[in-house]
Amino acid sequence: MRARFGRISRLAGLSGRLGSSNGSRPYLRDCIIMSLAVAPTGVTFGVVADAAGFDLARIVVMSALVFTGASQFAAVGVVNDGGSGGAAVGSALLLAARNALYGPVMRRALPTSAPARMGAAQFVIDETTALSTAQTDRRDAAGAFWFSGVILWLVWNACSVAGALLGAVLGTPETWGLDAAFPAILVALLAPHLRTAAGRTAALGAAAVALGVAPVTGAGVPILVSIVALAPALWVRARRKEPPAGDTRDDTPGTAP
C-alpha cells in the first residue's frame, strides 16, 4: 500500500508528510493545509479565466462540474491563446485521464452501492486521492475522502468566483503580468513529474515538439501533438526498468510521501 500511495501521491504532484498526525480524525490537519494551498490556485484560475474571456456563469459551471484544476487551467489556457474548443477540450480531457487511474485505489474509501459510488466519483481528484490513500484504516480513508472532497469543492468554487470578480476589477491583465501566472503554475505542477528519467524525457520531448509545430498549426494543436513524446518516454522507462512514476523515493528528507 505504501508503494501504491507513493505512486499515487507522486502522480498527484503532492508531497509532504500526509497522514502523520494522530487523533480521531488524523486527516483534518492535512486537509486544512491542502485547502490553504488550493485557495490561491482557485483565485488565480478565476482571474485568468476572466482574462481569457470566460463570463462568470461559465467559470462557475466549470469549477463546480469539471472540478479538476489542471484540466480547467489547460482548457482556459488554450482558449486564451486563440485555440479551438475542440483543442481546449482535448487537452483538458487528456489531463483528466489520470483521475480514472485513481478509481481503483480509491474503492475502499467509496460507497459500495453503485449509484452512491457514481456520485462520489466527482470528488475523485489529485488531492482527495492523496489524502485518502494516506490513511491506514478504511473508515479514516472514507472520512478523509468525503471531508476533503467537500471542503476542497467549496473552497475551489468560492475562490474561482472571487478570482473572476477580482479579474474584472484588475483591468488589462498584461499590466499585472498575469499572462505569466499561468505557465508559472504549470511549472509548479510539472516539477514533481521530472524526478524520473521517463518523466524528463516526456517533458523535454513534448516541449520540443510543441515549439516545433506551433508556427505551422493552430493554437491548442501543439499541446495535443506533443503527446507523441510519450513513446520515447515509455521506451526510457522500459529500458531503465524504472517503476511507474512515483515509486522512486525522493532523496530529500522530509519530502518523501
Added chain:
Amino acid sequence: MIALVAGSYGLKALGVSNLGGRIERRLGPAVTLLPAALFAALVVIMTFEDAGGLTLDARAAGVAAGAVAVWRKAPLILVVVVAMAVTAGVRAVT
C-alpha cells in the same frame, strides 16, 4: 463546455466503475506520463507563443523567475507572485 463537463466526469466515473482496475493495468504507464508531457508543452506554448509564431518577451523572464521559485520549493502563491511581478517589471521598463 458540455463536452468538457461530461468528459471529465466520465473519466472519474470510469475509474470507480468495475472497469477501473483493467484500465489501470492496460493504460497506467502511459497515463502516468501524460501530465509530464502536457504540462511541459503548455508551459512552452504559453511562454513563447504569440499570434501563431514564437517570440521571446517579458513572459519568458517571469516564467523563468517562477521556475527558480519552484526549484527553491517556494509555496505556489509565491511562485505566481514572483512570475507576475517579474513579467510586469520587465514589461514596464521595455
